[in-house]
Amino acid sequence: MSDVRVVGAEVEATEEIRSPEALRFLAELHEAFAGTRAELLAARARRRAQVAETGRLDWLEETRSIREGQWQVAPAPPALRDRRVEITGPTDRKMTVNALNSGAKVWLADLEDSNTPHWANVLGGQRNLYDAVRGEITYDSPEGKHYALHEGQQRPAIVVRPRGWHLDERNIEIGGRSAVGALVDFGLYFFHNAAYLLEHGSGPYFYLPKMESHREARLWAEVFAHAEAALGIPRGSVRATVLIETIPAAFEMDEILYELREYASGLNAGRWDYLFSVIKYFRDAGERFVLPDRDGVTMTAPFMRAYTELLVRTCHRRGAHAIGGMAAFIPNRRDPAVTERALGKVHEDKRREATAGFDGSWVAHPDLVEICAAEFGAVLGDRPNQLDRLREDVEVTAEELLDVAATPGQATERGVRSAVDVGVRYIASWLGGNGAAAIHNLMEDAATAEISRSQLWQWVHNGTRLDTGAVLTAGLVREILAETRAELAAEIPGDRLATAVEIFGEVALAEDFADFLTLPAYQRIG
Numbered sequence: 001m002s003d004v005r006v007v008g009a010e011v012e013a014t015e016e017i018r019s020p021e022a023l024r025f026l027a028e029l030h031e032a033f034a035g036t037r038a039e040l041l042a043a044r045a046r047r048r049a050q051v052a053e054t055g056r057l058d059w060l061e062e063t064r065s066i067r068e069g070q071w072q073v074a075p076a077p078p079a080l081r082d083r084r085v086e087i088t089g090p091t092d093r094k095m096t097v098n099a100l101n102s103g104a105k106v107w108l109a110d111l112e113d114s115n116t117p118h119w120a121n122v123l124g125g126q127r128n129l130y131d132a133v134r135g136e137i138t139y140d141s142p143e144g145k146h147y148a149l150h151e152g153q154q155r156p157a158i159v160v161r162p163r164g165w166h167l168d169e170r171n172i173e174i175g176g177r178s179a180v181g182a183l184v185d186f187g188l189y190f191f192h193n194a195a196y197l198l199e200h201g202s203g204p205y206f207y208l209p210k211m212e213s214h215r216e217a218r219l220w221a222e223v224f225a226h227a228e229a230a231l232g233i234p235r236g237s238v239r240a241t242v243l244i245e246t247i248p249a250a251f252e253m254d255e256i257l258y259e260l261r262e263y264a265s266g267l268n269a270g271r272w273d274y275l276f277s278v279i280k281y282f283r284d285a286g287e288r289f290v291l292p293d294r295d296g297v298t299m300t301a302p303f304m305r306a307y308t309e310l311l312v313r314t315c316h317r318r319g320a321h322a323i324g325g326m327a328a329f330i331p332n333r334r335d336p337a338v339t340e341r342a343l344g345k346v347h348e349d350k351r352r353e354a355t356a357g358f359d360g361s362w363v364a365h366p367d368l369v370e371i372c373a374a375e376f377g378a379v380l381g382d383r384p385n386q387l388d389r390l391r392e393d394v395e396v397t398a399e400e401l402l403d404v405a406a407t408p409g410q411a412t413e414r415g416v417r418s419a420v421d422v423g424v425r426y427i428a429s430w431l432g433g434n435g436a437a438a439i440h441n442l443m444e445d446a447a448t449a450e451i452s453r454s455q456l457w458q459w460v461h462n463g464t465r466l467d468t469g470a471v472l473t474a475g476l477v478r479e480i481l482a483e484t485r486a487e488l489a490a491e492i493p494g495d496r497l498a499t500a501v502e503i504f505g506e507v508a509l510a511e512d513f514a515d516f517l518t519l520p521a522y523q524r525i526g
Contacts, residue, residue, distance in 0.1 A: 002027050008119035008171025017126045017188060023172075025230065026187045030174045032226055036219055037165055037180055044212050047248065048281060055285040057251055058398045063214065067254045072319035073264040079157040079202045080106070080239060080265050082384035083321055083360035084376035085369050087156065090115040090436050091125035093139040096132050097147040100155045102366040103373070107156040111185045112163050112209050113273070113446040114436035118525055119171045121433060126188045132158060133193045157202055159241065162186045164210030165219075166516060186223065194233050205239045207268065212248045214255030221260050236262045241323060245270025245447075246277040250307050250401055253314040266321030266359070269308050271299065272328075272447035278303070278404060279454040283461065283513060290462050292409030294419065294451050299325075299352065301407040306400040312357040313391040321385060324353035324361030328442040331367045338441050343371060350375035359385040364436070364443040411459055412467040416477065419452035420484045423508065426452075427517070428492045428500035431525060446518055453508040453517060460509065474509045481505055499524055 004027040006018055051057060059067065086106035089095045099107040109132075111117075111125055131137040135155070139147040149155070162185030163169075172179040186206065194204040208220055224238040240263045242249075242256055249256060257264045275297060282289035291297055299308065308324075315322035327349040329342035346368050353361050354376045363372050380386060422439055426449040429437035437444050458464075459472045466472055485501045492500070503524065507517040514520060 002031055002175035003173075005173045006171065007173055008123075011120050011123040014123040014127050017123055017130065017192065022188060022191045025191045025227075026172065026179065026184060027174050028230060029183045029187050029223065029226070030179060033183065033219060033223055034174075034177075034180055036222075037182075040213070040216050040219060041166060043215070047212070051281055052284055055282065055289075057248060057281075057402065059251055060255070063252070063255045066258045069258075071258065071261065073257055073261045074236060074239075075319070076265055076321065077203055077239060080159075080205065080321070083266070083323060084380060084385075085372040086159075086323065086360055086362050087366065087369060088114065088326065088362050088364055090121075090434075091128050092121070093124075093128050093137065094141065094147060095436075096128045096137055097139050097149060098366055100132060100137070101150050101153065102156065102369050103153070104156045104363070104369050105360065106159050108207055108362070109158050109160045110436075112161045116430050116433045116435045116525065117163065117167070117169070117181065117522065118433050122169065122171070122184070126192070129158070129160065129189055130192050133196060157205060158197075159205040159207050160185070160189050161207035161209055161243075162189075165216060166210065167518065167522070170522075183223070187227070190227050190238075191231065194227075194231060194237065198233065198237055203237050203239060204233075205265070206241070208240050208242045209270070210246065210273070211242060211256065212246045214252045214259045217242065217256040217259040221263055224263050238263045239265040241266045241268055241321070243268045243270035243273070244307075244311055245273030247274065247281050247401070248277075250274070250310070251398070253311060254318070257314070257318050257320055261318075264318075264320055266323055267311055267315050268323040268362075269311050269325045269358075270447070271304065271308075271325035272445075272451060274307065275304070276447055276450040276454055279451065279458055280513070280515070282402075282404070283454065283458045287462060288405040290411070290458060290464055291404060291407055291455065293412055293415030294448075294455060295415070296409035297407055299349070303401060303403045303407065306396045306403070308353075308356065308358075309391065309394045310396040310401070313394040313396075315359075316357065316387050316390050319387060321359045321387070322357065324350070324358040326362045326364060326443070327368070328364075328444070328448065330365045330438060330441060330443045332441055333367075335441075342441060343368075346371050347375060351378075354379040357386060357389045357391050359387065410467055411455075411464050411472065413470070414467075416456065416459075416466065416472060417480055417484070419456055420477065420480050420504070420508075421488075423449050423452040423456075423504045424481070424484055424488065424497075424500050425492075427503050427521060428488075428496050430518075430521060431496050431499060446516075450517055453504060454513075456508040457513060477509060478505065 087104040088108040163181035167181035168178040331339040
């Protein structure tokens with residue numbers, strides 16, 4: 001077995017989490033699967049290079065029989081049959097208590113985009129999940145407020161989102177190399193909690209992010225089967241919901257469900273990462289893939305509507321849940337007008353999803369749980385879901401998924417300034433350990449920062465003309481970046497602000513496009 005070594009600093013109250021037995025389990029996972037993971041990341045790069053040449057994606061001819069076949073995924077376990085409202089958030093202790101008290105049906109316990117992978121967050125999050133699973137979690141704030149679980153209230157099912165395949169965990173070395181972040185997150189949670197969850201009426205449930213192909217889904221299925229066998233967990237106990245948040249995955253929804261069919265629980269419309277992926281994949285494919293300002297790209301844009309309608313049809317045909325996306329609007333308890341607008345937007349968004357056939361959706365704040373539940377309740381009534389609504393009226397073509405040019409709107413100077421401001425603010429928050437940042441009354445995570453920087457890269461490299469008549473250049477972006485740095489100097493500590501500005505400038509303007517801004521950002525944290 002490969003040597004496994006924890007090189008990160010000691011983290012309080014996590015000795016049990018990084019026990020020798022748990023680390024041996026991680027080493028076994030890495031021996032079995034790290035090599036395949038590396039091959040699949042290389043395959044991503046090759047596929048993207050092909051798209052750069054052709055400006056085209058399409059259905060895979062070699063998997064036609066899967067798309068045309070009559071098969072379904074395993075039935076949902078009782079804890080995941082009603083998913084009408086899911087609350088999302090990182091696994092810090094306060095959020096954990098609030099999520100479990102929220103009244104949602106599911107808590108997406110996020111170890112990915114809304115979590116900065118500081119070593120203390122990685123291990124501390126696992127400690128908090130361990131306690132949450134057992135209903136033994138409390139939190140005392142620095143201000144003296146005590147948070148505890150409500151007695152007699154049904155708690156949401158916990159669905160953990162590990163990091164994507166592309167991220168490493170440098171605080172654990174296995175065989176002399178940094179561990180795979182996804183295997184660390186999955187492995188520690190599964191090792192410590194799978195058996196306990198099954199004994200208490202739930203199970204080891206996961207959200208799988210950032211996948212780009214059914215081969216990556218097959219790898220997860222192999223990981224699940226290996227983990228179950230290694231720990232004596234009954235085969236098929238794991239359930240996985242896949243985020244369809246990359247444009248290549250949109251062309252392989254059937255295949256992804258098929259590869260995970262004994263484990264699959266559903267697909268989620270990861271709308272913000274999906275938008276980022278469209279920009280990233282076609283960033284150099286010319287004007288027909290240039291989008292207007294981010295806030296002008298709504299779910300009613302033709303290419304976004306095609307993606308969500310295809311997702312609902314695919315899921316229900318295969319007996320899987322279709323879960324809607326995140327409404328970024330959040331209430332502000334100190335500003336009634338902002339709250340009223342936010343609540344109205346969330347009502348509208350969740351009503352649209354419920355009417356379109358989704359079985360549930362996401363919110364980022366406890367105050368929004370009731371709204372989401374009400375909108376889905378109005379459609380579902382006493383039914384736990386609407387899997388029987390097959391949406392046979394939906395026929396989506398490759399051209400419709402790629403019809404970015406039909407999106408109304410334009411790039412504006414205001415949009416450029418907003419992208420720089422949000423990007424810098426978010427990266428500064430992420431560097432400080434908070435990956436779920438409330439910025440201008442919107443909940444931002446890594447996905448929305450990715451949209452900001454990738455749009456700027458695309459606009460600059462396509463010579464996009466703004467509403468002012470000026471062509472956006474790297475020089476103009478740097479001018480706005482300098483102005484933004486000056487404006488934020490009173491709000492953000494100097495060293496962190498300087499690093500955030502440097503990282504944002506790098507990922508937005510460097511000639512070589514970084515696949516994910518979290519890759520260079522990870523090198524700047526402990």
